[in-house]
Amino acid sequence: MAQAFGRANPTTISGYLEAEERQLLGSVFGTVAILLASEQPAANQDPLAAMVGISSSANLSSDPALQRLFPNAYRTDPEAANDFRRYTEESLREQKLDNANQAITLLKDQPDDLQMSIKQAQIISAALNDARLILGSRLELTDEHSLDTLLEVEVNNEGPAHLYEWLTWLQESLVRSLMD
Template identity: 40%
Template sequence: MSGHFEPLPGGGAAVALDEVEISIIRSLAVQLLELIGPGPGADSQKDPLAELFAEGPSEPPADPVLRRLFPDAYSDPEQAPDSPAEAEEWQAHSAEFRRYTENDLRAGKRENALAVIRALDALAPVDEGGAVLKLAAGESRQWLGALNDLRLAIGTRLEITDEDDTDLLYRLPDEDPRKPMVMAYLWLGGLQETLVNTLMA
């Protein structure tokens, strides 16, 4: 999968995608939406203000992918708290920050994933030669956010924590069951990098 983004006049970006590539990105974006879940108050159709005033969770998500997508604001993996009191203070600040920001973060990630799905759906029907996806500047930024989230999610599932882990992925044998996910991870990384380059051009 060698597609890469190229700049368009006016700050947009374009990429040629074949039918398989479109299907993979769309499927991953749908899975990301399912993982993030509906917004707060989604079941409260009688009260349209329910989502607006709903507070977010105060505890980190149980799923490691969601913990990566919505990390604690006051934790530092490089530095442990000096005392139990300081640890308790960090937890209190993190809970408060999460309560008032996570809903908006989730909404933004949902919108980015939906933008990807809508853009791909607008390409249909796709012939054997594929299609050229053209994004305006704002759409490009949404795609960049979604590609980043997809890579974080896949990287977490693959237990990638540093650059050495990424190097090992290139040497996985073809029979390794992680190989398809690794290929998607590396391919999305290439797409993300070329999209960043177009936005900086």
């Protein structure tokens, strides 16, 4: 069973994940990467704009999970929000995709006893957070108590709510060790 992350020394975060758990985490990050890669800019977009990371389309995604990852920056002004999105969403998407892919690579070929640099731990933490945001959106979590109801109905402690709870536990211990 996984153990909480901890600060081994000022520059190293240590943790313990069994092979099956590393594999599960890798596949979670894999689904994050697939979702982020699924809405790449259309091939017919202005190549110069694409080169500098400006999208020609700027609408809020129809997928609630992507809406959550790329929210409106202006609450009451949809036009300004779309304009802002055109200039920021592509690079934000690339950053998140890069985090997920780096997190997958980091977990590959690791022993059960994990040793990570601070930077590597931050990448795992960012990828974990995006995974939790996506899963939280799929589970339609609305407040701090909505998870409890979902946990109760899952059989044998298996299912998306339990996966979410496990990711939360990992994230909490990782963030606390980064703040130590």
